[in-house]
Every structure is written in C-alpha cells, then in structure tokens.
Amino acid sequence: MISQQSIQQVYAAATIEDVVSYYVELRKRGANLLGLCPFHDEKTPSFTVSPAKNIYKCFGCGKGGDPVRFVMEHDTLSYPEAIRWLAARYNIELEESREDNDAYLEQKQEKESLQVINDYARDYFVNNLWETQDGKAIALSYFKERGFREATIKKFDLGYATVTPDDFTKQAVTKQYNIELLRTLGLTSKRDYDFFRDRVMFTIHNVSGKPIAFAGRTLVTGNKKIPKYINSPETPIYNKSNVLYAMHLAKSTITKQNNCYLVEGYTDVISLHQGGIENVVASSGTSLTPGQIKLIKRYADTITLLYDGDAAGIKAALRGLDLILAQGLNVFLVTLPESHDPDSYLQEVGKTDFEAYIETTRQDFIVYQAKTIAEDYKTDPIGKARAVNDVIKTLSIITDSIKRTFYIQQCAEILKMQEIVIQREVTKVIKTKITQQKTRKKFNNDNKGANNPGPYGGGSQGGYAGDPGPSAADEAQWITEKPTSHGQVISQPINNDGYQERDLARICLAAGDKKVEVDNEMVTIAAYIYSSIFDVIDHFDEPIYRDIIIEIFNQVEKGEFSQEHYTRHENELIRNLTINAIADKYFYATWPTPMHSQKIPMENFEKDSLQAILRFKYKKLKKIIGELKERITALAEAGDEDKLTIALLALKQLNEEKRSLGDQLGTTYG
16 A cells, blocks of 8 residues: 555645646646646637646536546546556655555556566567577568668567467466466467467567567468467557557657657568657557557657558558547658558668658648549549548548638638538538537436436436536536545435535635635634534535535634645545636636736635525525424414414514525525
C-alpha cells in the first residue's frame, strides 16, 4: 500500500494544467484554461481547467476532479495506478507497504511476471539469431538481404524462432518460468508446444521500450496454408489497439518535427529508421484505431501516411482518415511510385531523394480526395455525386469550424461546385449527427431509468440531470449518484427540500471560509449559513447535506477548512458536488479598459448565501404549514377547541412569515 506521505508528495507535485495539457490542447481564457473535452465528443470547448483550484471540470458531460482523478478517468486506471503514473512522471519515489490491497498486488505481480517472461523470450529469440547455426544461416541472412545493418537488427531486437517444436518452452520451464503464464502470453500452446517456430521474429515494445508482444514472419514461400505473419494474442500487458510499432524509438523525433509518418509494415519502419527517418511508426498490420491515433496525438498534431501507390494502399489509408480527423489532427498522404513500398523505394533512391519525393508529392488528404474524385468522374455525374457525398461526410467530421470552412472553399474549387452547396450539405450532416446523438442519449437515459431507476427516479446512475429548482448562481448541477461510503442514501428530492439543502451545502463548499458583512459584523459564510438554519438543522430531508454544512462550519471555526479535502473525498457524491461548486465557467472579458461592474456568480457569495437561506427557510415553512394544516383538520374533526385555537394562531403567524420571505425573495411561491 502507498504511504500517505508519498500520496501527499504526488498531490503537491501534480499541477492540473501540466497533467491535462499532456493529453489536451489548452488555451488561456481569463484565469482558467479551456480545451475540448477528452471524455466526450464536442466541437465547442466546454472543458475548463482551473490552475488556482487545481481542478478540471467539463460543463458539457459533467466530469470533473483533480489531477489524480483526471489520470484515472482518462487512462482507465485505479487510484493506486494513477498515483504511480504521476509519481513516475514527477520522479517521486513512493513508499509502499504490502499489508493491504492483495488484489492489486496480485495483479501487479502477474503483470511483472509476464513482463519478465517477455524479457526472457526476447533474449531467447535474439540469441538464436546471433548464436545458433540456423539463426545465422537463415534469419540473419534474410535480414541482411533486406539491407538491415547489424546495428539496426540489434536496435529493433530482431530474432529467430527455431524449427524445433518445443525448444523455447522446454528452456523456459527449465528456468522455472510459469507454464500458465507462458500460455497467457501466447508463447506456448495448450499442448506445450512453441507458438512461434521457424520464423524471423519482430519484438513489439510499449512506449517505454519494454517488450510486450511478438510477431513472427515465415520464410517459407509457396505454401498458402502457412500464414505469412502470426502475432501474440492480447494480454494484460498488450492491447494491440493502443500500440504502434517502434513508437518507443520514434516519439522523440515525432515531437521535434511535429509530424508522424505512418506506414503499414514492420520492415518499412526498420528501413526508414536505418535511413535516418526516425519519426515513423506502423499500426502492426491492423486498421488504425482511435487508441493508436490518441497515442500519436500525444507527440504531434500532424500525421503523414506513407502507403503503396496501388489501389489497395490508398484504400487502406482511407480507412483511417475519418478517425484521424475526428481527433483534430492534420492528415497528409504520400503515394509512392507504383510497385514500391516505403522500404523498397528508400532502398532504391536513398534518403535525400526519398525525403525530396515526400516533400514534393505530399498532399493534404482531403484535397487529394477531392482531386481524385474530380479526375475519376469527369464523365460520370452520378458516380461523382456519390463520391462527393463521401467528401461531405469527411468535412463534417472536422471539429475546427475555421479549418472546415477553408477545406470547403478548396473542395468547392476543385470539384467545380458552388461553395454554398457544399456548406449547406455539410451543415445538414452535422445537424443530423447532433440529432442522432441527442436521440441516442435520450433513448439510453430512458432505458437506463426504466431498467434501473436511479435514486431520483428515471435518472441515470452516476450521471447528471438539470436542476429544476432555483439556484442563486445557476451553475451547480444536481448530482444523482448514491453515496457509496457515507452510509446514507439520497431519497427522491422532487417531493422534499433536497434542492435547497444541496444548494446550502454547495455554497459552504465553494466559499465556507469567505467572509461577508452581516449586521455590521464580518462573519464567515459557513457561520452565516449555520446560524441562520440552526433552528431547523435536525429537519433536513437529506442528512448528507446537513453533515457537510456542520463539518465545514466546524473546520472553518478551527481554521482547518480545505476544499482539497472535498475534491479528493472518498464519497463520490461529495467529491462531484464540490467540483461543481468551485468550477467556474464564467470569466471577465479582456477589454482594454475594465468595464465589468458586477461580480461574477462564483464571487457573489453574500447574495448567493442570502438567497439560498431564504429559499431554504421558505421551503421548510411551507412544509411545516402543510403538516400544521393536516393537524388542524384532525383537531377540528376531534372537536378539540383549545388545541385547535392554538394551531390556528400558529398557522397565521407562519403564513405571515412565509409572505415576508416571499417578499424578500421577490417572487410569489405556491
């Protein structure tokens, strides 16, 4: 288990802007930073990062938290895994004990064991290549025939699997490696034979350079029953959808050049790296996936696709286009001369001419697509119309409206169409997508509510719903999760005072230690709220909000109040309520001369508190009056004149107080 001291070191070192900017492009907006949310698709930025409060908040999907929570959400990590990731990023050595968290330790040990076995397998294959007779005669000769120098072969951990059916497995078991883990990694079959036999071996590494999988290529030709390549299965340490071949070697150059060359095969990557072009990776024989695109996006915002010049190569490139554009990346295409792939063409012309060819033939992919359509369908208007629809669908994926406008202008010129026509059709597609998303979201919410109603009836578990109740700041959202560790369950707020109680707790979380002037005396917001509702503190419909207010009041009185305590709270409801309370979506416009004459909602603590207290008291009075009316009816039926008289006088007084509160609120309540 990680010590609390180490956890505090991580929290102290991890700044929200640094952590988030590793994944998201952020722009300055007032005191905050703004970007496109990585947790849902959006075109208008609603994802806000507050360096001062060290939190993030998306006002679109509702997600929010601190740096640790962001890493957990974004990379689907557990709390300990996120702490370890951040500790590694900030070079913090963690103090850990082994007394708890058996499940985590077991999982960690399994992954470490798998990694150790893969290290051994890599060394085994590499040793076979350099030290065995068949390895030298067959595999090493093959690699050298491909033009690979010895330094390159060693750099990429290339190897050889012998023809003997169980040589690797026997050696691994002799060295006491677990046979079940060998099977998990796909190195050994269920019948204890080697999976890779009589093949040259390519080691697949993770971003850190650790071997996580293997690919084996047969050198047997003419036998269609033998697959050309076989690959390791997915394992706890290898997810092929999130891995790009040679990224561990290419990432530095990709960052420097802000461009990633993407090719299809292992040998293409190796050849280009050897030729001095090191910002190149491959998708390991699979169609490009969103995870792989996000991996590239960490290091660059431009992808250049290097594919064979034949129809199959172009088709392969087109399959990944929409996914790349959806991530906001720039896409270029280089089509190589016919009958060439990147490896063969570089071998033929050398680095200088190869780079010159790329520079002169590189085309923006969308422009290339439009030019191809214009050329291929000169005399086929029906075919051209179908093809143009594909271009329109592609344009609709571009999230940046300015960039999309420029592309529409270019495509209109190339296709000899009116710009307004393309613009109109693109807008139609975008609107259709938005409608479909809303319909799908409503359908999912309706089904979720019908099949598994949340604590508020029909609301989704773990989601957010609009707050129909009055709110002074009109920015906090109603949280619909059940608390998981507070020991209390939030009941249905539609028929109780949950909205008002939540609003008071929200204000205490946002500004409990701030001071306001009350009757010529400066008091804290927490003390102001606590003293104003003290007479009904035990009549909360939702005890969790009462407990928050009391806890904050006591902390403020002792000088111990800290919002970070609540943004990291183990109770998800409290944690999310805090983020909603302190995340500010408003900022002052940057006019040359300040023109604002009022406080932004988050800073209007005095008015916010007064309005919330008045609403809270009004709802409580209304509830008490309702109960008193029922009592009066019962007393009248029972003929108890004395108690009836007292109850009627109390009702009159309560109604007068209710009217007074209504006047102060400036509205007439039912």
